[in-house]
Amino acid sequence: MARHPAARGLExxxxxxxxxxxxxxxxxEGVHYRPGDPPDxxxxxxxxxxxxxxxxxxxxxxxxxxxxxxxxxxxxxxxxLDGLQQALAQFGMALIGGDTIxxxxxxxxxxxxxxxxxxxxxxxxxxxxxxxxxxxxVGTLGDSAAGLALLRSDAEAAGPLVEAYRRPRPLLAEGRxxxxxxxxxxxxxxxxxxxxxxxxxxxxxxxxxxLGALPLSAAFAAERGDGLEARLFAATGGDDYALLxxxxxxxxxxxxxxxxxxxxxxxxVEGAGLSLTFAGKDVPVPERLGHEHRTS
Amino acid sequence: MARHPAARGLExxxxxxxxxxxxxxxxxEGVHYRPGDPPDxxxxxxxxxxxxxxxxxxxxxxxxxxxxxxxxxxxxxxxxLDGLQQALAQFGMALIGGDTIxxxxxxxxxxxxxxxxxxxxxxxxxxxxxxxxxxxxVGTLGDSAAGLALLRSDAEAAGPLVEAYRRPRPLLAEGRxxxxxxxxxxxxxxxxxxxxxxxxxxxxxxxxxxLGALPLSAAFAAERGDGLEARLFAATGGDDYALLxxxxxxxxxxxxxxxxxxxxxxxxVEGAGLSLTFAGKDVPVPERLGHEHRTS
Numbered sequence: 001m002a003r004h005p006a007a008r009g010l011e012x013x014x015x016x017x018x019x020x021x022x023x024x025x026x027x028x029e030g031v032h033y034r035p036g037d038p039p040d041x042x043x044x045x046x047x048x049x050x051x052x053x054x055x056x057x058x059x060x061x062x063x064x065x066x067x068x069x070x071x072x073x074x075x076x077x078x079x080x081l082d083g084l085q086q087a088l089a090q091f092g093m094a095l096i097g098g099d100t101i102x103x104x105x106x107x108x109x110x111x112x113x114x115x116x117x118x119x120x121x122x123x124x125x126x127x128x129x130x131x132x133x134x135x136x137x138v139g140t141l142g143d144s145a146a147g148l149a150l151l152r153s154d155a156e157a158a159g160p161l162v163e164a165y166r167r168p169r170p171l172l173a174e175g176r177x178x179x180x181x182x183x184x185x186x187x188x189x190x191x192x193x194x195x196x197x198x199x200x201x202x203x204x205x206x207x208x209x210x211l212g213a214l215p216l217s218a219a220f221a222a223e224r225g226d227g228l229e230a231r232l233f234a235a236t237g238g239d240d241y242a243l244l245x246x247x248x249x250x251x252x253x254x255x256x257x258x259x260x261x262x263x264x265x266x267x268x269v270e271g272a273g274l275s276l277t278f279a280g281k282d283v284p285v286p287e288r289l290g291h292e293h294r295t296s
Numbered sequence: 297m298a299r300h301p302a303a304r305g306l307e308x309x310x311x312x313x314x315x316x317x318x319x320x321x322x323x324x325e326g327v328h329y330r331p332g333d334p335p336d337x338x339x340x341x342x343x344x345x346x347x348x349x350x351x352x353x354x355x356x357x358x359x360x361x362x363x364x365x366x367x368x369x370x371x372x373x374x375x376x377l378d379g380l381q382q383a384l385a386q387f388g389m390a391l392i393g394g395d396t397i398x399x400x401x402x403x404x405x406x407x408x409x410x411x412x413x414x415x416x417x418x419x420x421x422x423x424x425x426x427x428x429x430x431x432x433x434v435g436t437l438g439d440s441a442a443g444l445a446l447l448r449s450d451a452e453a454a455g456p457l458v459e460a461y462r463r464p465r466p467l468l469a470e471g472r473x474x475x476x477x478x479x480x481x482x483x484x485x486x487x488x489x490x491x492x493x494x495x496x497x498x499x500x501x502x503x504x505x506x507l508g509a510l511p512l513s514a515a516f517a518a519e520r521g522d523g524l525e526a527r528l529f530a531a532t533g534g535d536d537y538a539l540l541x542x543x544x545x546x547x548x549x550x551x552x553x554x555x556x557x558x559x560x561x562x563x564x565v566e567g568a569g570l571s572l573t574f575a576g577k578d579v580p581v582p583e584r585l586g587h588e589h590r591t592s
Binding site: 012024026030063065097116 | 308310311313314316318319320321322323324326327328358359361362363365392393394395397398399400403404406408410412
């Protein structure tokens with residue numbers, strides 16, 4: 001369907017059109033957020049997941065169009081817009097248009113954002129990885145999934161893991177700093193293993209990941225430990241909005257401020273598919289690599 | 297929320313950003329289309345309603361991002377994409393990205409499109425109308441609403457009115473031809489009276505419409521007649537995707553090919569609000585001006 005050169009977006013996080021990086025991600029009630037989540041956090045999250053796609057392309061956020069399919073709860077909608085506004089202001093995006101439609105009663109809300117960013121000098125694709133590249137991760141993994149698990153057992157749960165689930169932070173400055181030195185980059189939204197498999201497939205290579213190297217936050221490790229099981233949970237949980245990058249011989253930690261969590265987690269090699277190790281031993285690839293609920 | 301100069305989109309059909317006209321309209325099952333409508337016609341309609349917003353701004357369609365919140369019926373989705381693809385090809389738009397999410401079972405589908413068009417030398421706003429301007433309509437009114445009424449009484453109904461409901465034709469060439477000579481333009485999507493009231497309000501003027509002048513198709517008149525009741529139905533039905541334009545002293549029919557249906561239907565005057573006449577007599581403005589289901 002999409003043979004236009006700008007259509008890298010169908011296989012990538014975003015499209016590139018005349019110097020604009022453009023993406024559209026939607027979130028649905030009961031799928032990407034819990035009906036009981038604070039509505040301002042849902043607004044924040046919608047902006048953040050789209051800004052994260054811009055971050056992965058090294059773009060400077062500029063503008064957004066909002067699509068709200070809602071069911072007429074004015075207080076919810078006002079708080080949602082408050083949270084969205086906070087996030088858009090934080091990320092430097094102007095709301096320039098959109099659409100609001102009323103769903104039949106009881107239908108789950110569907111909230112979409114089209115985000116436009118100004119492309120930098122380099123817009124890394126997901127497909128640019130080469131055999132021999134190192135794989136790097138900026139940010140930590142598993143916090144959001146651990147926060148969601150906490151909320152599932154206690155709807156009143158709070159703390160940094162719940163916050164990571166509700167208010168992810170797109171790595172905009174980090175993405176811009178890396179865009180010119182990486183061979184491929186994407187954001188980790190659906191689970192590291194799934195997203196890494198996508199990068200490998202679209203690059204025509206295989207990926208090897210050392211689970212022992214995965215960056216875990218102190219809060220995550222305190223909640224779930226840092227053994228193999230916890231690491232597989234972190235590598236498949238999704239909603240991380242970390243950045244996954246491939247680079248040939250750059251030490252990416254030298255391109256980022258010293259306090260940044262940036263970690264070499266594996267490499268790309270000739271072949272196809274994904275292989276995992278932990279403590280020097282091979283680990284079977286789990287059947288479920290991440291969340292398939294969104295196809296792009 | 298939106299003080300950015302590009303944000304005319306919040307009060308207009310589309311935003312204008314660096315030479316791009318950008319719009320996003322969504323349609324929902326059971327709201328903007330009937331669950332039994334052929335899925336290819338739903339795809340066509342989604343592209344057409346967005347292209348119509350570009351038409352109203354005189355823009356040349358270029359690209360689109362698709363947002364599908366669907367529930368996993370592969371045959372429906374394939375046919376929907378076929379219809380969308382036909383329409384995008386017809387209108388000259390490349391699909392460059394988007395997002396697909398899976399809704400919980402039984403949730404109504406929500407289908408959104410972000411459409412990008414290249415702005416022409418003039419991008420008329422909805423708010424540019426002046427006292428003394430004539431009001432013009434390109435296209436006919438009521439066909440789609442009459443087609444929907446037919447479908448409601450007979451799900452197997454067919455013919456030009458049903459076709460108008462299912463496969464509207466955006467007036468792209470007409471919009472481009474008029475963009476430079478009108479003081480204000482918008483598409484009629486929610487009902488002429490509602491959309492005209494919006495143009496008048498955003499222009500800070502009042503609007504007078506001669507219901508007797510409204511252009512009705514032969515199929516419409518054969519189905520519902522052409523008296524006052526039929527004309528009020530046509531003026532409030534919505535889904536017309538006609539163009540409503542205000543112009544100071546241009547005869548807009550001279551700017552369009554001779555076969556075009558273009559009709560002077562009233563004028564803008566000092567004041568506020570809407571007034572209607574028929575056969576030289578005042579007609580009370582109906583309580584329901586059109587479909588409020590979409591707020592922009």
